Amino acid sequence: MLPRTAVAASSSSAITCFARAIETCHKIRVPLIAAVIGEGRLTAVRGIGEHIARRLVEQWTTGRMKFYEELADATPPGYLEMLRVPGLGAKKVRALGERLLALGMPSRDVVRVFRNFNAQAGAFREESERHGG
Numbered sequence: 511m512l513p514r515t516a517v518a519a520s521s522s523s524a525i526t527c528f529a530r531a532i533e534t535c536h537k538i539r540v541p542l543i544a545a546v547i548g549e550g551r552l553t554a555v556r557g558i559g560e561h562i563a564r565r566l567v568e569q570w571t572t573g574r575m576k577f578y579e580e581l582a583d584a585t586p587p588g589y590l591e592m593l594r595v596p597g598l599g600a601k602k603v604r605a606l607g608e609r610l611l612a613l614g615m616p617s618r619d620v621v622r623v624f625r626n627f628n629a630q631a632g633a634f635r636e637e638s639e640r641h642g643g
Contacts, residue, residue, distance in 0.1 A: 531555075531562045543570075588621035591628040 534557050535543055546552050547570050552563040569575040592603045603624075610620045 527557075527559075527562060528565075531558045531566065534558065535566065547571075586617065586621070588624035592624045595628055595631045 534555060538546070538555070546555065547567055552558055552566060553560055558566070565575055565577050569578070586607060589603050589607060592598055592606070593600065598606075607620055607624070610623065611617065615623075
């Protein structure tokens with residue numbers, strides 16, 4: 511989930527690191543992750559350094575991650591939906607949104623464009639899958 515809020519982030523490499531760490535955690539069974547976190551050995555897992563470990567422990571122990579919440583709050587409406595479109599990453603979505611705003615499009619219309627685009631892309635994807643595409 512965290513990488514989907516990356517649109518507002520200034521460092522895409524930080525988001526990439528979090529994405530890899532989250533993927534790694536998903537591959538490890540829950541009891542094992544609980545033990546690793548409980549023993550303070552999360553940094554022993556390949557790809558998880560001190561910085562990411564602190565945030566993952568915060569999420570695990572409190573059910574919240576301040577960093578995630580701040581990113582989510584800073585992400586403009588509609589951008590998260592655009593990230594669901596295959597081939598559109600955080601940089602492209604941010605660039606598209608900034609370009610539309612620079613052209614004078616009101617932010618509410620940018621959100622509408624993003625939502626409509628995502629809905630149509632989803633329908634196209636479903637139709638392609640039905641026909642073996």
